[in-house]
Amino acid sequence: MATKENITQTLVNKINIQIEKGIVQAKIIWDTKTSGFGIRIGKTGATFIYKYRNKCNKNQTKTLGKTSDMSVNEARDLLDEFKPTIKSDSLIKSKKNKNFTVKDLCEKYQNEHQVRASTHKVDKSRITRHILPIIGDIRLSDLTTEDVMGLQAAIATGDKRIVIAGHKNPNNPHSYTKVTGGTGCAKRVMEMLNAILNFGEAHDLLEKNPMSSKKFEKINHVKKTVAYLDEESFTQLGYAIRKAELSKINTKKDTQATNIIKLLLLTGCRKSELLGLTWDRVDMKQQYFNFAQTKTTDGEQIRVFGSAAKRLLEEMHKTKSSKYLFPSMDKDGQEIHRQDCGKALKTICASVAGLQEKIHPHSLRHSFATQCNELDIPELQIGGLLGHSNGGVTAKYTHNRIKKLIIKADMVSESIQKLLSTGYQKAEAENQN
Numbered sequence: 001m002a003t004k005e006n007i008t009q010t011l012v013n014k015i016n017i018q019i020e021k022g023i024v025q026a027k028i029i030w031d032t033k034t035s036g037f038g039i040r041i042g043k044t045g046a047t048f049i050y051k052y053r054n055k056c057n058k059n060q061t062k063t064l065g066k067t068s069d070m071s072v073n074e075a076r077d078l079l080d081e082f083k084p085t086i087k088s089d090s091l092i093k094s095k096k097n098k099n100f101t102v103k104d105l106c107e108k109y110q111n112e113h114q115v116r117a118s119t120h121k122v123d124k125s126r127i128t129r130h131i132l133p134i135i136g137d138i139r140l141s142d143l144t145t146e147d148v149m150g151l152q153a154a155i156a157t158g159d160k161r162i163v164i165a166g167h168k169n170p171n172n173p174h175s176y177t178k179v180t181g182g183t184g185c186a187k188r189v190m191e192m193l194n195a196i197l198n199f200g201e202a203h204d205l206l207e208k209n210p211m212s213s214k215k216f217e218k219i220n221h222v223k224k225t226v227a228y229l230d231e232e233s234f235t236q237l238g239y240a241i242r243k244a245e246l247s248k249i250n251t252k253k254d255t256q257a258t259n260i261i262k263l264l265l266l267t268g269c270r271k272s273e274l275l276g277l278t279w280d281r282v283d284m285k286q287q288y289f290n291f292a293q294t295k296t297t298d299g300e301q302i303r304v305f306g307s308a309a310k311r312l313l314e315e316m317h318k319t320k321s322s323k324y325l326f327p328s329m330d331k332d333g334q335e336i337h338r339q340d341c342g343k344a345l346k347t348i349c350a351s352v353a354g355l356q357e358k359i360h361p362h363s364l365r366h367s368f369a370t371q372c373n374e375l376d377i378p379e380l381q382i383g384g385l386l387g388h389s390n391g392g393v394t395a396k397y398t399h400n401r402i403k404k405l406i407i408k409a410d411m412v413s414e415s416i417q418k419l420l421s422t423g424y425q426k427a428e429a430e431n432q433n
Helices: 009-021 072-096 102-112 117-135 145-157 183-202 231-245 252-267 271-275 307-318 342-349 361-374 379-386 399-432
Strands: 002-005 027-031 037-041 046-053 059-066 164-167 176-178 288-291 301-304 327-329 335-337
Touching: 009 037, 009 046, 009 072, 037 072, 046 072, 059 072, 102 117, 102 183, 117 145, 117 183, 145 183, 231 252, 231 342, 231 399, 252 271, 252 307, 252 342, 252 361, 252 399, 301 379, 301 399, 307 399, 361 379, 361 399, 379 399
Parallel strands: 002 027
Antiparallel strands: 027 037, 037 046, 046 059, 164 176, 288 301, 327 335
16 A cells, blocks of 8 residues: 655654554555655564666666664655666666667677577568668667557568568579568567567666557457368378379479478478488387477477388388488588478479368378377377477387377378378379379
8 A cells, every 4th residue: 555645754753653563554655745755664664765767767666774773854865865876877878879779789689699590590580571671770769669560560561661671592683582571470570579679678778668668559460270181181182192293294302392291291290390300310110200309399309100101201211312301402502401392282282173272381280180189189199299398208208108109190190191092092093094
């Protein structure tokens, strides 16, 4: 409870007497003359306090001393000595960061904020493509909530300033990356920007994060429902895959693409997990992948796979020519792993009307989870098969638990393989005719 009164020595004496008699009520009395000056009263004592905003624009309370040890005038004298130090800190800070821009803050954040290499790459892309073209040159001392909301709107609507951003290929001066934006993109960029501005506030580079203002309104983004395959769609995709394999112009790259799609379907793994996988992290005998790092874990994670996936991996291993399951080459001719499969998936699905619109790489993972539900596999075990942070299998788990999960993985992969095989047979029959 808090009240307001003119704090005088008479009032202080009265409070001290009440404390001695044990009849005082815990509360704070704020002075009506000096803003922020007050007395905090407890059951065993009272203290003079001063409430103010520090150089980071956050509320702080300084204890000046006990009412039993000093008079009101002495407390006010201490307060007069303390006030100039607050202003001095603010002035020093203001002078120090006078020309510090949003671009400078973003660079400092990327250099000093420790994140995964993949996250660092994504952050850099969002900063370069979206933040810098719109607000990069604004000084932090001048940055307002309106500036930040203007950035959010620009990203959401695909502002012309961010449609084209940077060279896609350094060796080709006419090659640029097209940036279209959207509400989902705006939401993700603003979440990252909020972290950057909080970092700046914590390091005394700006007075207050403008996104913490009540004026700031987040973008209204409706998340799209993730599609998944039903039994008919599984069969259609099986048909499309086999048709691509039987194509007269089928290449080694095309074969790799169909193998990626099959493996995504049969294991439920994330695209990034499989594309970067090396053969030394595949245990055929015990049926598990040993991922060095996943989206939900910083360390290693063991993930089991089923018998249908095992047969595919064994076939792939017979013709392996690299340490990667899905090798590729960079522009300098150096071996790397394949970076994406979305385009290949769309090309393969083009042979079946309406299939392209239903499917993207992540929907294959959701389809695996849906098939698990169809087979009445418990949620915790589904989490283990998918590598969720609350259900993933790690090296510390017992052999029995891994064995039980392999049985479930076998069940799911064979069920999916059966649906795909129906489509394979249809494509093969057409090819014979």
